[in-house]
Amino acid sequence: xxxxxxxxxxxxxxxxxxxxxxxxxxxxxxxxxxxxxxxxxxxxxxxxxxxxxxxxxxxxxxxxxxxxxxxxxxxxxxxxxxxxxxxxxxxxxxxxxxxxxxxxxxxxxxxxxxxxxxxxxxxxxxxxxxxxxxxxxxxxxxxxxxxxxxxxxxxxxxxxxxxxxxxxxxxxxxxxxxxxxxxxxxxxxxxxxxxxxxxxxxxxxxxxxxxxxxxxxxxxxxxxxxxxxxxxxxxxxxxxxxxxxxxxxxxxxxx
Ligand code: FPP
Numbered sequence: 001x002x003x004x005x006x007x008x009x010x011x012x013x014x015x016x017x018x019x020x021x022x023x024x025x026x027x028x029x030x031x032x033x034x035x036x037x038x039x040x041x042x043x044x045x046x047x048x049x050x051x052x053x054x055x056x057x058x059x060x061x062x063x064x065x066x067x068x069x070x071x072x073x074x075x076x077x078x079x080x081x082x083x084x085x086x087x088x089x090x091x092x093x094x095x096x097x098x099x100x101x102x103x104x105x106x107x108x109x110x111x112x113x114x115x116x117x118x119x120x121x122x123x124x125x126x127x128x129x130x131x132x133x134x135x136x137x138x139x140x141x142x143x144x145x146x147x148x149x150x151x152x153x154x155x156x157x158x159x160x161x162x163x164x165x166x167x168x169x170x171x172x173x174x175x176x177x178x179x180x181x182x183x184x185x186x187x188x189x190x191x192x193x194x195x196x197x198x199x200x201x202x203x204x205x206x207x208x209x210x211x212x213x214x215x216x217x218x219x220x221x222x223x224x225x226x227x228x229x230x231x232x233x234x235x236x237x238x239x240x241x242x243x244x245x246x247x248x249x250x251x252x253x254x255x
Contacts, residue, residue: 014186014232016060017053018208020200021045022192023216036080041218043088052225053133054099060134060182064200068108068142082116085139089119093126100132106178107141108149134182141178143202150176150203177203184208187232189225191217209235 028038153176157163
C-alpha cells in the first residue's frame with residue numbers, strides 16, 4: 001500500500017464515509033466468471049478506498065460487507081465470501097495495523113463460525129489503539145438490527161437502574177448504537193446503480209448526503225472516489241435550517 005500526498009484538502013474531506021459496495025456479482029457475470037470472482041476483485045477496490053481515506057484525511061470509513069439478508073444467497077456464494085473474509089483477515093491486518101488503521105466489525109457477529117469470530121476479535125484487539133483511520137466493517141449487519149440492539153441495551157440499563165425509562169431520548173439512546181464514538185456519517189456512497197439504503201445504517205445516516213453511482217464496485221478507484229467527494233461538496237448541508245441561514249453562518253464562520 002502506498003500512501004502519497006493528499007489530493008483533497010483534509011479540511012474539506014467528509015469526516016465519515018460509508019459505502020454500500022454493490023455490483024461485484026454483475027461485474028463477474030459480465031466477464032462470464034462466477035460471482036465469487038467479482039467479490040475477490042472487489043478487494044482491490046477496498047484497498048484503493050482505504051488508501052484514499054488515509055491520503056485524504058477521511059477519519060472513518062464504514063463498509064457494508066455482508067448484510068443480515070445476504071445469508072439468503074446460494075450456499076456456494078456465502079461460503080466463498082466467508083473464505084474471502086478469513087483470507088483477508090490473515091493477509092491484510094498486519095499491513096493495515098502498520099498504517100495506523102483501527103479495524104472494527106459491527107453487526108451480530110454471533111452467527112459466524114468460531115474461527116472467523118476469533119479472527120475478527122483478534123484484529124479488533126490488535127488495532128484498537130490506532131487512530132489514522134477507523135475502518136468499520138459491517139457484517140451480518142442490518143440497520144433495524146442496530147436499532148433493536150440499542151433498544152435492548154437501553155432496556156437492560158433501565159433494569160439495572162442506570163437509566164430512567166422517562167429519560168430515554170435521542171441523546172441518551174445514541175451511545176447504544178454501533179459507531180457511537182465516531183462522527184456521524186457525512187457521505188453515503190452506493191455503487192452499482194441501485195438507489196436505496198438496503199437496511200444499512202438507518203440511525204447513523206440521518207443527515208448524510210446520499211450519492212448513488214452506476215460504477216460497479218470492482219471498478220472503483222481514486223478517480224471515482226474523488227468525483228463522489230466532489231459531488232458531496234456541491235451539496236448544501238442545511239441540517240434543518242434555511243439556505244439563507246446556512247449561507248449567513250458560513251460567511252461569518254459559525255456552523
Ligand atoms: C455486493 O455486490 C457485495 C457484497 C455482498 C460483498 C462485498 C464484499 C467485498 C467487496 C469483498 C471484500 C470484503 C472484505 C471485508 C474482505 P453484489 O454481489 O450484490 O453484486 P450484484 O448487485 O452485482 O449482484
